[in-house]
Structures are given as C-alpha cells and as structure tokens.
Amino acid sequence: MDLFELTKSLVNMASVTGHERACAEFVRGYLAQLGFQTELMPVSRDRSNVFATWGKPDIVMSTHMDTVPPFFPANEDADFIYGRGSCDAKGILASQVSAAERLKKDGVEDFALLFLVGEETTSDGAREANLHPRGSRYIINGEPTENKLVIGTKGNLRVDIRAHGKMAHSAYPHLGVNAIEKLLDVLADVRRIPLPNSTMLGPSTMNIGMITGGRAANVVPDEAVAQILIRIVENSEPLRQKFVEAIGDRCELEVVRDTPPLLMEKLEGYETDVVAFTTDLPSLTHWGRPLLLGPGSISTAHTDRECVRKADLSAAADLYYRMVRDLKKQNAVSHQ
Numbered sequence: 001m002d003l004f005e006l007t008k009s010l011v012n013m014a015s016v017t018g019h020e021r022a023c024a025e026f027v028r029g030y031l032a033q034l035g036f037q038t039e040l041m042p043v044s045r046d047r048s049n050v051f052a053t054w055g056k057p058d059i060v061m062s063t064h065m066d067t068v069p070p071f072f073p074a075n076e077d078a079d080f081i082y083g084r085g086s087c088d089a090k091g092i093l094a095s096q097v098s099a100a101e102r103l104k105k106d107g108v109e110d111f112a113l114l115f116l117v118g119e120e121t122t123s124d125g126a127r128e129a130n131l132h133p134r135g136s137r138y139i140i141n142g143e144p145t146e147n148k149l150v151i152g153t154k155g156n157l158r159v160d161i162r163a164h165g166k167m168a169h170s171a172y173p174h175l176g177v178n179a180i181e182k183l184l185d186v187l188a189d190v191r192r193i194p195l196p197n198s199t200m201l202g203p204s205t206m207n208i209g210m211i212t213g214g215r216a217a218n219v220v221p222d223e224a225v226a227q228i229l230i231r232i233v234e235n236s237e238p239l240r241q242k243f244v245e246a247i248g249d250r251c252e253l254e255v256v257r258d259t260p261p262l263l264m265e266k267l268e269g270y271e272t273d274v275v276a277f278t279t280d281l282p283s284l285t286h287w288g289r290p291l292l293l294g295p296g297s298i299s300t301a302h303t304d305r306e307c308v309r310k311a312d313l314s315a316a317a318d319l320y321y322r323m324v325r326d327l328k329k330q331n332a333v334s335h336q
Contacts, residue, residue, distance in 0.1 A: 003098045003313055004081060006030075010090035011074035011083035017066040020117040021046050024065060027093070027115055028052070034101060036113070043117055043128045050115040054104055057112035057134060058331065059324050060287055061096040063089040063142035063294065064119035064280060068302050080307045087296025087308040089119075092142035095295060095313050099320035111324055112136065114287070119280050122257055126283035133286035138327050140320065141281050144296035144308075147315055149270035151263065152200050153292065155232040156278035158257040159243065160225055161186060163213070163250070168220040176220030180213045182250055183224040189246045190228070198233035201261060201274055206230045231276050233261050259283070264290050267326065270319075291327075293319060 001009060015023035024040060024047075031052040032038045040048035050065070067085040074083035081091065093115060100113055112134065116125035143150075163183035168176025187208060195204035206228060213224025232239065236258050247253055259282045266272055270293070277298055281290040295312035 003094055003317060004076070004310055006094040006097065007081050007086065007091045007308070007313060008074040008076065008083070010094060011081070011085050014071040015065050015067055015085070016069045016071060017118055017120045018047070020065050021048070024048050024050050024115070024117065027065065031097070031113065035104065036100070041129060041132065043125050047117050047125075049117060049125050049129055051112065051134070053112040053134075054100070055110035058110050058137045059327050060112045060114050060134075060136045060139045061100065061142070061320055061324070062114040062116065062139055062280070062284070062287075063092045063096060064116045064125070065090070065093065066117050066120050068120050072304075079311070080309055081313075082305070082307040084306060086306050087144045088298075088301035088306065089142055089144070089294065091296060091308040091313050092144070092294040092316065095316040096142060096320055098317040099324070102317070102321050103324055108325065108328070114139075116280055123259070123280050123283040126280035130284055130286050136288040137331060138289050138291065139281070139284055139287040140291045140293065140323055141279055141284070142294035143277070143279050143292060144298045144301050145273060145275060145292060145294050146297055147293060147295050147312055147319060148273040149267055150275050150292040151266055151272050152274040153262045153279055153281070154201050154204070154276045155236065155261040155282070156257055156259040157230040157232045157236045157239065157255070159228050159230075160254045160256055161190070161228065161247065162252040162254065163224045164252075165220065165222045165224075167215070167222040170218040170220055173220055176222070179221045179224040183211070183213065183226055186247055186251050187226055190243065193239070193242045193246055195230070196232070196234050196239065198261075200263070201233040202276070204231055204233050204239075205276070231278070235260065262290065264292060267291065267323070269326070270323075291323065293323070
C-alpha cells in the first residue's frame, strides 16, 4: 500500500483505547511483510504494543495506535483524508512506516518502530515499554505538530474529586447530606486556585471535564465525582498541595495521572514550536533522547472533523527519513 492507502486502512480499523488488538495485529503483519523483525509486546490482556526492528536500533520512531471515541471511518477528497485517527495518530504511523521503508531500501540500518496502546488515557503502553528498553539513543515520537519539531510540551495532571453524602427523600432533605452540593462548593474553591505560568510553555490551564452523581431527581444524592485535568507547566507538587488545602476534609482527592512537562532539544534545520498537549514521551525515558514531530493539526484532533492533509503526510515521511539520517550523522560525529 502507498502512504495514503495505508492511512485509510488504519483509520478504518476501530481502535478506541482498550480495543487496539486488531490494529496491532495488522500493523505487526504489515511490517513483517516488509521484512522487519516484529514482535507484540504484551501490555495487558488482549492488548500489545508493536515493535519492529531493522538491525540493532539506535533510533526509534514511535507513535500510538489507539484513538479517542467515537470511531468513524475514513473518507477523502483531493487534499485531505478524514476519519478518527487520521491525524491522531494513524496518519503519523503510516508516515513513519513509509519513512522506514525508504530507509531500509536506501541501506540505512539499526533503527526501529514502536507503536503503542493507551496513549489517549494513561499511557499504559508507553509505561510498559519503558520497562523493556532496547538500547536506543533517540526516540522520535509522532503527534500532530504541523510538522514542526516541538521543543516543549505541557504536562498532564488528572485528579478526581469525590464527595460522599447520605441518601434521603428529596421532600425531607434535612434527613440526608447532598453530595452534589458538597462537590459544587469544593469546585468553586478549586477554580479560584492560581495556576502557574511558564515563560516558555505559557499558562497552566484547568478543565473540569466531567461531573457525575446522584440517583434520581427525588433522591438526595449520596455520591458525586468530578474529573479534572490540568495542563501543567512545572512540577505538580505545589499545585497538588493547593488542591489538598482547598478541599480539606470535605471531599476525597485522587491523583489519576501525573505526567510532567517536558523540554526537548533543538535539531538544526527544523522549524520548532511548543505545544500544550501531553505525549507518551515522559513515559519513555529509557528509550533515548526525545524528539517530537508529526503531520496534522491538534485543532482537528479529537473532533468530528478530524483530518490530515495528504501533502503533510508526504512531507512528514520525508522529515522522518531525514531526521533519522541526521541523528545518525550527529551521533557518528559525537563519537569521533
């Protein structure tokens, strides 16, 4: 398959986080047909990362196979490929495979591909892979960066706040304790917490993404939960302490995910940028020095209009090819 056909085939394979098995098996089989040494790296029951090597890899290209819901299939026009995962990150995966084919054909050796599950939730695929590094010096991660080399990413602090109450008939609310009202009071205080700022990465931002609770309109609710995600720009410990102080003993606080911000190095000859989203890279610290680049715009990722420009896919394949060769030259010079 050419680059665009591979992208569409991958998009048409539903792989919402937790259900990546069919996609992983397809990718492994496809890379084996191209002559790579391939393996499935188990992550959990029925879920595996895909690792493919050509020689002894000192450089690894990597992205993720999972997508956010809901699934919708591929379609295209003259300029774009549409569908869930087209830019985040199946078009990226296809571009990396295209670059790998060309590298192999041109006699470049000692590189690999690592395709991961679970990036859209807790990076469990990356965390498992980090327990089994293969000696690489660099890892080139793919996310939608408009083909710019990202030198800084914000972190990701996900917390749940849980309120407990006591059920009662809504006609006699004094006999119960309203958990939703407790949670709303706490959230009002949490929203007043000042968030840190960074000269390079910009301001931290907070999103109260989901609130659940209650049983019926005529029942005083005994439980309520808020899921909150903060895009952090520094170590999370001071902010976590402010949450503890604001909440006190009124509710329970659970830290679900704490991924730190990441600063990366520049590479001569590549346009650079910083981004607000978080990637698998902070969970892949044993796979080498991190670089981040990929086609597509984050503004369409996770939306019902997700798409990627075909020209950008082709440009990304060229950039990945060039980056692997540039890193090999740089590494060779540093060891002279």
